[in-house]
Amino acid sequence: MATNNQLYAPDLACVPINPALICGEEWSCESEDDDDAPITFYIKLPPQRLNFSCRDKSSGVLLPTEQSLQTKEENECEDNRNDPFFFAQGFYLEAKTGFQPWPGARLMIEAFACDMENDRIKHWQIKLRNKDLNILEVGGGIGIVGICLAALGARVTITDLPVLVDHGIVPNLRRNARTANDTDSNEQDYLQIGEGYARATVLDWLKPISEQLPNEAISTFDVIIGCDCLFLDKLVDPFLNMISDLFDQSTKRPTLLFTYQRRNMKGVFSTIEDVLKRMKSRGWSVDCLAWRSITVEGDGEHDLYLFEARR
Numbered sequence: 408m409a410t411n412n413q414l415y416a417p418d419l420a421c422v423p424i425n426p427a428l429i430c431g432e433e434w435s436c437e438s439e440d441d442d443d444a445p446i447t448f449y450i451k452l453p454p455q456r457l458n459f460s461c462r463d464k465s466s467g468v469l470l471p472t473e474q475s476l477q478t479k480e481e482n483e484c485e486d487n488r489n490d491p492f493f494f495a496q497g498f499y500l501e502a503k504t505g506f507q508p509w510p511g512a513r514l515m516i517e518a519f520a521c522d523m524e525n526d527r528i529k530h531w532q533i534k535l536r537n538k539d540l541n542i543l544e545v546g547g548g549i550g551i552v553g554i555c556l557a558a559l560g561a562r563v564t565i566t567d568l569p570v571l572v573d574h575g576i577v578p579n580l581r582r583n584a585r586t587a588n589d590t591d592s593n594e595q596d597y598l599q600i601g602e603g604y605a606r607a608t609v610l611d612w613l614k615p616i617s618e619q620l621p622n623e624a625i626s627t628f629d630v631i632i633g634c635d636c637l638f639l640d641k642l643v644d645p646f647l648n649m650i651s652d653l654f655d656q657s658t659k660r661p662t663l664l665f666t667y668q669r670r671n672m673k674g675v676f677s678t679i680e681d682v683l684k685r686m687k688s689r690g691w692s693v694d695c696l697a698w699r700s701i702t703v704e705g706d707g708e709h710d711l712y713l714f715e716a717r718r
Contacts, residue, residue, distance in 0.1 A: 416712070419695060419698060422514075422517075422523065423699060424513065424517075424699065424701075425521045426470060428517055430451075430468065432508075433449070433474060446462070446463065446464055446476065447459065448508045450555055457555060457600075459508070459551050459579050460575075462506035463507035467668075468509065468510050502571055504638075505546070505567060506549060508548075509548075509668070510666075510703075510711050511713075512548075512551045512635070515634050515713065516551075516552055516555045518531070518532075519559060527696055528697065537560075538602065541628050541630075542556055542631075543564050543628040543631045543653070543661070544565045545633045545636060545649065546635070547565040547566055547571070548567060550565050550575060550580060550605075553632075557602075557603040557604055558602060559603065562603055562604050562605075564607075564608060565605060566610030568611060572607050572608065580598050580600070583600050583601075584598040585599045615652075616652040625653060629661060630661055630663070632663075633646070638677060639675065640677045643677050647685055647686065650663055650716075651718075665716065667714065668711045670706075689718070692716065693716045696713045697713040698710060
């Protein structure tokens with residue numbers, strides 16, 4: 408597809424999936440507990456392999472050469488269990504999709520972990536290598552991006568709705584922590600992941616930021632990241648309002664890095680044109696740092712972008 412990339416990235420060549428970042432997924436049905444996720448998605452960041460419990464297989468994330476799950480029939484322990492969170496408070500479509508990996512997560516991780524010919528990306532890579540990067544992740548899903556960036560040396564606060572924090576992010580933090588009790592002496596709620604630290608907390612975009620994050624925490628963040636957060640049109644204004652509040656309350660002038668994947672169905676799904684228009688109407692500057700074309704099973708090819716927004 409890749410027909411409109413020149414509108415947002417006139418000087419950027421397509422960035423294919425980097426095979427240096429090895430990912431894969433496998434079945435992990437070792438428990439009959441309905442609360443256990445049946446799939447493990449993994450990312451290799453030498454010397455470690457990070458493992459993430461998922462409730463559905465990835466979509467458009469993996470290379471053909473990487474270990475993948477093609478059908479549920481391949482799983483010997485797959486059954487017809489109902490989703491245990493179906494009746495949980497706040498379990499909407501956006502929460503359900505948070506339990507699986509999406510292409511924007513891989514692109515964001517590659518931007519920090521792999522070579523890319525972009526000065527702004529290199530700026531963030533240098534801060535990460537120097538362990539001088541404090542990140543707030545919004546819409547963190549099961550914690551893939553935040554945990555990977557922590558493993559590379561960042562200090563990350565990963566946020567989402569309560570059902571995802573309790574049943575996605577927190578279990579995956581514990582799964583990848585050096586030890587269950589290995590915390591930062593300065594911040595007892597952080598767990599050590601690789602070279603950095605990460606923690607989880609609830610952040611509902613429809614509620615006031617001041618009721619969920621203390622001002623002193625907001626002013627520590629260098630960058631706010633969000634992957635595949637803006638796919639539903641109804642999410643765009645709550646997302647932008649929340650980011651605007653973070654910009655207002657921070658004394659550090661944080662930057663927003665976000666990914667956006669084009670989709671076919673208009674009306675329900677947002678469009679990148681509308682998202683960028685709404686951001687610029689708020690006086691934000693928005694630049695495309697990278698893009699690629701991805702293939703989604705059953706839905707064809709789509710453009711995927713990584714943007715940086717500042718106010």
